Structures are given as C-alpha cells and as structure tokens.
Amino acid sequence: MQGFATELGGPGSHTAIVAEGLEIPAVVGLGPFLADVSGGEPVILDGNQGVVILQPDEETIARYRLEAEIARSVAAQLDTLRDLPAETIDGVRIGIHGNIEFPNEAEHCIARGCDGIGLYRTEFLYLTSPREPTEEDHFAAYSEVVRAMPNLPVVIRTLDLGADKLRTETTSEERNPCLGLRSIRLSLRHIPSFRTQLRAILRVSAMGDVRVLFPLISTILELRQARMVLADVMEDLAEKRIDFNRNMKVGMMVETPAAAMMIDVFVKEVDFVSIGTNDLIQYTLAVDRGNKDVADLYNASDPSVLRLIRRSLDAAAAVGVPANLCGQMSGSVVYTQLLLGLGLRQLSVPPSSIPEVKQVCRSVSVAECRLIADRALEMDSAREVKNFLRDQLSRVLPETAV
Ligand code: PEP
Ligand code: MG
Numbered sequence: 001m002q003g004f005a006t007e008l009g010g011p012g013s014h015t016a017i018v019a020e021g022l023e024i025p026a027v028v029g030l031g032p033f034l035a036d037v038s039g040g041e042p043v044i045l046d047g048n049q050g051v052v053i054l055q056p057d058e059e060t061i062a063r064y065r066l067e068a069e070i071a072r073s074v075a076a077q078l079d080t081l082r083d084l085p086a087e088t089i090d091g092v093r094i095g096i097h098g099n100i101e102f103p104n105e106a107e108h109c110i111a112r113g114c115d116g117i118g119l120y121r122t123e124f125l126y127l128t129s130p131r132e133p134t135e136e137d138h139f140a141a142y143s144e145v146v147r148a149m150p151n152l153p154v155v156i157r158t159l160d161l162g163a164d165k166l167r168t169e170t171t172s173e174e175r176n177p178c179l180g181l182r183s184i185r186l187s188l189r190h191i192p193s194f195r196t197q198l199r200a201i202l203r204v205s206a207m208g209d210v211r212v213l214f215p216l217i218s219t220i221l222e223l224r225q226a227r228m229v230l231a232d233v234m235e236d237l238a239e240k241r242i243d244f245n246r247n248m249k250v251g252m253m254v255e256t257p258a259a260a261m262m263i264d265v266f267v268k269e270v271d272f273v274s275i276g277t278n279d280l281i282q283y284t285l286a287v288d289r290g291n292k293d294v295a296d297l298y299n300a301s302d303p304s305v306l307r308l309i310r311r312s313l314d315a316a317a318a319v320g321v322p323a324n325l326c327g328q329m330s331g332s333v334v335y336t337q338l339l340l341g342l343g344l345r346q347l348s349v350p351p352s353s354i355p356e357v358k359q360v361c362r363s364v365s366v367a368e369c370r371l372i373a374d375r376a377l378e379m380d381s382a383r384e385v386k387n388f389l390r391d392q393l394s395r396v397l398p399e400t401a402v
Contacts, residue, residue, distance in 0.1 A: 003045040005052045007032055012278050012289030012298055014164050017328065018124075019047075020350045021101050023108075027052050029292030074399075078355035082113035086361040088340070088369075094361045095346035096354055097153070099326055103141050106148035108351040113358065116153035118348025119213070119274065119326040120145060122197070123161045132193065138200030146208040153209040155251065155274070155324075155348075156201050158194070158226075159187050160215040164290045178288060183216035188225055198233045206243035213251045213274055218258040220265055227269070255279035255327075260308040263315040273316050274348070277327025281305050300329040301385040306338070306377055313343040324348050333400060334389050336360040341373025356400070363396045 003025035009015050010029050019026035025047040037043070037054060044053040044064050053060060086094040097118030098109030106117060125133045125141055146154050162182020174180040187194040204210050214226045227250060237244050254260055255276030267273065277300055282289040284305055287298045299305075309325070316323040324346040329335050331353030337360070339347065349357050372392050379385045393400060 003047065005030055005033070005045060007034060008290075008292060010288070010290045010292050010295040010298060011050070012282065012295075012328065014290075017278070017350075018101055020328075020331075020352065021099065021105060023352050029295055031292065075355070078359060081355055081358050081362070082111075084113070084358070084362070086115075086358040088361055088364055088366050090365040090367055092340075092345070092366045094340065095324075096358055096361070097155075097324065097326075097346065097348040098351050098354060099331075099348050100145070100351070103144035103148075105351055106145045106154075109354065110148060112351055112354035114152075114351070114354050115346075116155075116209075117145060117149060118153075118155055118324050118346065120154060120156045121160065122157060123159055123165050126159065126161060127165065133196075135196045135200050138197055139203055142200055142204040142210070143207060146204050146210060149208065151209070153211060155211045155213050156204075157213040157215055157253070158184070158197055158201075160184075162186055178282065184214050184222055184226060185216070188222065188229075191229060194229055195233050198230055199237065202230075202233060202237055202244035202248065203242060205245035205248040210245070211249040211251060211272070213253060215253045215276070216255055216279065217252040217266070218256040220262065220269070223252055223266065223269060253279075253326075254312045256283050257308060260312050263312045264318075267316050267319050267321045270321065272322045272324065273312065274324040274326050275309060275312055277305065277309070277325060277329040280308060280327065281329075284308060299382040299386075300327075300332070300335065301376075301389065302382040303377070303380060303385065306342070306385065309339075310342050310373075310377065317343055322346065331357065333357060333360045333397075334386070334393055337364055337369045337372045337392055337396075338376055338389055340364065340366055341369035341371070341376075360393070360397060360400075 001024055005027040007030055013028060016026060016028045025045050027045055027047055027050050030052060041055050044056045086096045095115045097116045098114045099119040100106055100117055101121045101124045109117060125137060142156060160183045163178045201212050217223050249271035251272040251274055252266060252270050253274050253276040254263060259266060278289060281298055281300055285297060285302055287294045289298055313323050325339060325344055326348035330347040331349035333356050336357055347357060376385050376388060
C-alpha cells in the first residue's frame with residue numbers, strides 16, 4: 001500500500017498509529033472528500049502536514065519531489081546514529097525503545113538501533129484473525145519478537161481491546177465505548193482468555209527479558225486482581241513443570257487521571273510504569289482521540305497533561321520504580337527536551353521515530369532540559385507551551401522542522 005486517507009478518525013486513533021508504525025503515509029479525519037475523487041487521478045498524500053492534494057499541478061509535484069529527496073537524505077544521515085547511544089551532552093543515558101503492533105516490526109526497531117521493545121500492542125493478534133487466538137498463536141507471535149531482541153527487554157502488553165480497537169464484525173452496543181468495557185476490564189471479565197494470554201507471556205519469559213504490562217488500570221483493585229490471575233497462572237505452570245521466569249517484571253500503564261492521581265499508591269505494587277499519553281490526554285481533556293471534530297482540542301502540550309506526567313514521574317522516582325512513556329507524544333521530537341527535563345529516562349516510540357529522537361537526546365543537556373520543563377510547567381495554555389517547545393527545539397536543531 002502506498003498510503004491512504006480517511007474521512008473519519010483523528011490523529012490519536014489506532015488507524016493512524018498503526019499506519020505510523022508500518023510507515024505507511026496516511027491522512028485521517030479529512031471530512032467528506034470522497035465525492036470529489038473519481039479514481040485514477042494523481043493525488044499527493046502529505047502525512048506530515050495532514051493534507052491531500054487532488055490533481056496537483058506540475059509545480060506542486062516538483063516541490064514534493066524535492067521534499068521527498070531531502071527527507072531521504074536526512075534519513076540516510078540519521079542512519080549513521082544507529083549504533084551510537086542516546087546519551088545527552090552532559091552524559092545521561094536515555095533508553096529508546098520501540099512500540100510495535102506486529103512481530104515483524106521488531107526487526108525495524110533493531111535496524112534503527114533501539115534499546116528494546118517498550119510496548120508490544122498484542123490486540124492486533126485478535127484483530128487480524130476471525131477467531132480467538134490460541135495459546136500457541138500467542139506463543140508463536142511473542143517468541144518471534146523475543147528472538148529478534150536477543151538480550152534486550154520486551155514489554156508485552158496484555159489485551160487492550162475495545163473503544164476503536166474492535167473486530168469489524170463486532171457491533172458494539174456500548175454508547176460510550178471509550179468509557180466502557182475495554183482493555184484490562186475486558187480481560188478481567190473473560191478470565192479464561194486472559195489466562196491463555198498470560199500463560200503464553202510467561203512461557204516466553206523463559207526465553208529472554210520479557211516483562212508484562214497491564215493497560216488502562218484505574219483502580220488498585222484492578223491491578224491486584226490482574227496480579228492475582230498472573231500468580232495463579234504461574235502456579236499452574238510450576239505444577240506442570242513448564243519453564244517461566246518467576247521474577248518476570250510486572251508493570252502498569254498510567255493512562256487515566258485516576259491512575260496519575262493515585263500513582264504514589266500504585267508504584268508500591270509494580271516493578272515499572274509506562275505512561276500512555278494517547279489515552280491520558282483523551283481522559284484528562286475529555287476529548288475522544290478518534291473524533292476529527294474535536295481533534296484540535298486533543299493536545300499533548302496541555303498544562304493539565306504535563307502536570308499529570310510530572311506527578312507520575314516524581315512518584316515513580318521517589319520509590320526507584322523505572323518509568324517509560326509510550327504514547328505517541330514520546331515519538332514527537334518537539335516534546336523530547338520537555339520529557340527529559342521532567343525526569344523521563346526511557347521513551348518508547350514508533351520505529352520510524354527512533355533515529356530522530358536519538359538525535360535530539362544527543363544534542364541536548366539534561367540540565368538545560370530541566371529549565372525548559374520548569375518554564376513549560378509555569379505556562380497556562382497548550383498553545384504557549386507548544387510554541388515555546390518548538391522554539392527550544394529550533395535552538396538546538398534548527399534544521400528539524402516541526
Ligand atoms: C496510550 O494510550 O498512550 C497507549 C500507548 O496505548 P494505546 O495507544 O494502544 O491506547
Ligand atoms: Mg492506551
């Protein structure tokens with residue numbers, strides 16, 4: 001596929017996220033335009049700017065050809081960073097991990113010089129098949145990823161189905177699916193399927209540095225319940241003398257304001273946290289991440305979101321629990337300095353963003369980033385924060401267009 005454009009959806013929707021992961025140019029949420037295309041005519045799809053140009057003139061085509069040429073040479077230059085560490089100029093090592101949806105994307109992360117897989121979204125195993133995956137289906141997919149990542153951590157997230165991640169034949173009765181039976185809630189209602197997935201994750205934990213991540217945790221009881229099911233599955237495997245890592249690290253996503261507000265309680269019961277800003281923004285600002293009509297209100301630079309991130313990172317640091325940020329925000333270089341300044345030392349990003357984020361990390365100092373974060377936290381609007389961050393990025397990397 002060369003690319004696609006949709007009338008519906010927003011930049012935070014999973015259609016857009018998967019397209020970015022697979023490096024397919026895409027523009028979503030354009031509103032009605034299909035009536036204006038008859039098929040077969042030339043079209044320019046500009047996924048960077050979010051525009052589609054129907055029947056472009058020669059001058060526009062020439063301009064885009066030149067831009068594509070420049071993008072190819074920038075990518076070739078960034079390739080040279082592949083084997084260099086993401087270390088700031090004041091010597092702080094940042095971990096850059098990849099987000100994947102399909103096992104073969106692990107290779108793309110390795111090719112870009114990642115430090116591991118920070119988020120493996122397993123729901124695509126369900127979405128690409130008409131039947132429920134078996135334990136062997138799970139095991140085959142997970143082992144492919146673990147084999148591609150020798151000696152590197154692989155964070156496998158349990159099923160996060162629901163909201164905009166549903167099989168096409170499913171007709172949801174829910175009127176408000178983002179607030180409905182999705183994600184960990186669904187897993188805890190379907191314990192046999194949850195156990196099947198956990199058995200497969202535990203089995204691959206014997207093959208490498210595998211960690212499990214529970215999505216959309218909003219209460220401590222949910223976390224405890226999920227951990228109880230995990231402990232139970234461990235007992236089962238032990239009884240059957242099946243190999244697994246009894247000390248497999250267990251983490252939770254921080255993607256609801258409830259989790260961020262109660263983070264001091266949660267961090268005492270997990271080995272790591274991963275901040276999921278895609279949902280955290282949606283639930284904090286009450287903006288559906290997949291709705292084009294409110295896409296302009298869906299904003300990672302909103303001060304309320306920044307405060308929740310800071311709160312989460314501070315609480316994790318206070319008890320020495322490692323924190324990662326795996327929402328799309330971490331792959332956008334305009335936020336890198338802010339995130340390092342807020343205390344983040346591990347980012348998980350789409351494979352195509354790894355080189356660019358690494359370049360920014362290698363061009364800044366944490367001391368400077370802290371000042372940037374402090375300034376941003378004093379601001380009162382998303383627009384002010386975003387303009388400030390753009391300005392700060394252009395100071396260290398003037399050639400990076402954002
Ligand atoms: C998030 O919400 O930030 C996240 C990483 O999970 P997903 O995009 O799969 O909902
Ligand atoms: Mg999420």
